[in-house]
Amino acid sequence: MKTFSILLVDDEILTLNNLKKALEKEGYEIIMAESGERALKILENYRPHLILLDLVLPGISGLEVLKKAKEIDREMIVIMMSAYEILEKAVEAMKLGAYDYLLKPFKLSELKTIVQRALETMSLRLRFLDEFEKEKQRYYFGKIIAQSKKMKDVLDMAARVAQSDKTTVLLQGESGTGKELLARAIHYHSPRAEKPIVAINCAAIPENLLESELFGYEAGAFTDARKRKIGLLEKADEGTVFFDEIGDMSLSLQAKILRVIEDGTFTRLGGSQPIKINVRIIAATNQDLVRETEKGNFRQDLFYRLNVVPLKIPPLRERKEDIIPLVLFFMDEFNREIKRNFKGLEPEAAQAMLNYSWPGNVRELRNTVERVMSLYQAENIHLQFLPQEIRQELSLPEEKILPSPAKDWPTLDNLEKTYIKKVLEYTGNNKSRAARILGLHPATLFRKIKSWKD
Structure with a gap:
């Protein structure tokens, strides 16, 4: 004690x-x-x-x-x-x-x-x-994997907007691209970092409950309201509110959120006194809000209020340079969590993962790595360890894998060379670390690199 x-x-x-x-x-x-x-x-x-x-x-x-x-x-x-x-x-x-x-x-x-x-x-x-x-270290910008230019540009913009105290940010991207991760990184690098960040998933909470969760209510506001409840917006005062999947919010609630953004006030359900709060709004969506406003599903005035600094997170298929570094990052994580000793990938497995389109994006990639490491014990991820939909990326018709004729398909030596170069890029050309990841003796790696130059 x-x-x-x-x-x-x-x-x-x-x-x-x-x-x-x-x-x-x-x-x-x-x-x-x-x-x-x-x-x-x-x-x-x-x-x-x-x-x-x-x-x-x-x-x-x-x-x-x-x-x-x-x-x-x-x-x-x-x-x-x-x-x-x-x-x-x-x-x-x-x-x-x-x-x-x-x-x-x-x-x-x-x-x-x-x-x-x-x-x-x-x-x-x-x-x-x-x-x-701990949270600040967890959401440190430098820990977000970004080898691709597209992702580096997004992080650069996010780091700059994080410094402002009030600027509203709209994160756009497919499911699984890491919108909440980026929202929390922005919060923990902002002047509001020591205040709360309250995340609200607009798609997960039924519409009839979302309003009372957001604004709270007074005793007697409805049948089961026996005592006052403080809403999530009030709990976030001085901090950040993260509206995830805001495109799923009803039009009636959108009008009330617009008021919060414009003058920082709202009223509890069953209440009459306006409550003043000071929060930063970060919103995220996997929908095309411009199209939704044209269809009448999303308020145009709210869209303009949210779209002060838009950040579009690219899908994983558009940032293939990040796939192998992400695999190695998740490998380190699950080695610690489930007591494994994986060090890298076989070239065929790496190429299959690079060819795959990853419709579930980073979330799907992480789940795949966790599944493989839970089911198998080895030093490297082999092609046969991967799910069928990823394995078949090495045996699909040529137009899916490569646009060139079959005679120009890469040999396994070329695939190995491509994979080794990716790992060397990830390690900053640290050959000793690259050798560990590849499961090779350093001398073997040096010989392979030398053979490319001969």
Whole structure:
């Protein structure tokens, strides 16, 4: 169990000793300072979890110590103490960031309760920051696989728009292309990164429930509304709202979302008071919204509001340079998850995967890698491990595989050469790493590369 440290600052030695004795019984590590100057000296080299600080001190005042402590670490938890009921000073202390204020003489039980509550708050904050850092690393732009120019251009634009605080983004692309991944990457690289991102799948929630989920409701708004419910939009305040598959939203709801975008207000179901929120909107769709507006299925004014920065994510069949790097990325992931030791692909398997059209895009590719690695144990993915629809890409009529006559079909040596070059490109021409992925001895790889030059 973690031991929390507390810095006690008071010019009365008896008070210091009494507080030290009481708090040490609770398992806390105690450091004492009899003046503001001494407290600041300690803070130069040490960060306690909490400061219990007297307001009235000789020399540097308690308020000055509070101010400087917050400059050192704005998350520092400080509880003020005073034997004097000076309301304006207490208000000033709270404005400067004090967690709470105790009026002497106070009961030790009251002190212990406030300290415990403050440290629990700090623990929750630390856990949040830890989770936030994990999420930020997970959705780091540099971790999104993009060897193709098309995908690199999308990520470059996304990274630039992420820096703006309010700009609405419309992500367009087929199912499985990674729209939610990109939406979260934009959020976690934006000024709103430490605030929530709330994802709403407009296609997954029935229309009659979506409105109450988005806006919330007041008690008595309908038969089962026994108490007020806070909606998802309200929970996202100061953060980002991600509307996935917004093309499936009903026209009546579209009008209400338009109001949220235009003036940041909405009303709970059964309510009369407008609620003001400050959110960034990122929307995604696999539909052609221009065509849907022409057909009357999507509001034109909402489309223009959403389409401030449109980002079109290309399907996997249009970014074939990313297929092998993605396979290797997922291979690393599932090696860890299901305790396998796959290192690469056989040339025929690689060529079949490159030829396949991947209608399910990156999601289908990931599922394929997971399926193969779950069913087989080997160093490389072999052609026979792949599903039939992918295997047949090496035995389809020539017009499906290659437009040239059969006599010009590549030999296995040429397929191997193409695959090795792809792996070398993925590893940045790191031949040792490429050899590991290919399942070759480094000397064998060097010989093959040399043979191409001869």
